[in-house]
Amino acid sequence: SNYDANTVDPTTVENRLLGLHYNFGQLWGMSSRQGFLSCWQIGTDITNAGSTEGVENPFYQYADLNSENGGVNYLWERCYAFINNANLIIDGVGDSNPQASAEARFFRAYAYNMLVTLWGDVPLLTSSIKVPTFNYTRTAVAEVDKLIAADLAYAVKELPDLGKAAAPSRINKDMARQLAAEAYLRMGMRDAEYLTQAEAMATAIIDGSN
DSSP states (O other): OOOOTTOOOHHHHHHHHHHHHHHHHHHHTOOSSTTGGGGGTBTSSSBOOSSOOSTTGGGTSGGGOOTTOHHHHHHHHHHHHHHHHHHHHHHHHTTSOHHHHHHHHHHHHHHHHHHHHHHSSBOOOOSOOOSOOOOOOOBOHHHHHHHHHHHHHHHHHHSOOTTOSSSTTSOOHHHHHHHHHHHHHHHTTTOTHHHHHHHHHHHHHHHTOO
16 A cells, blocks of 8 residues: 555545544534433533433433443544544644644644543543554643643634635634633633633634634
């Protein structure tokens, strides 16, 4: 095979970026376990149990919640699929394609923000994994947050303006600002300086800044 994981061929890079969007669709469009989406709302004032599918039950029957729950496993696996596939693009394009790198960094930040919100300390992977690896260790949330903040700053700088992306569903600056505002609000619970950054990101969206 002449496959090159580090290719910068534009068509290959574009297909890998579309793959990240496909991964997003797989995550939130999961159909094999219909209760998956309820995992993140059931047990709150948003929804309550009706005709249950099963995977969501431990999220309001907490004694049954553990790391082997189907919803927990699926989200963890999908997040690291985001991260590994994003790393593949980032490693491959280097500095040659900032917009592609920015879109990949958005998804990497999205996945890590979700992981630290739900799990706290998690393994931090900044390069793609090409062989089976089992010696992962957890990294402190504050260190993961540094990568999230750096990725989102890069994304806001390099992504196209609203309405100028390749398609309406493709990532633009305001999407990155929205994610940054959300992430900075979480980070602000530990470091109040992030709250100012969250406000700045949200204000830029409201004001239509470029």
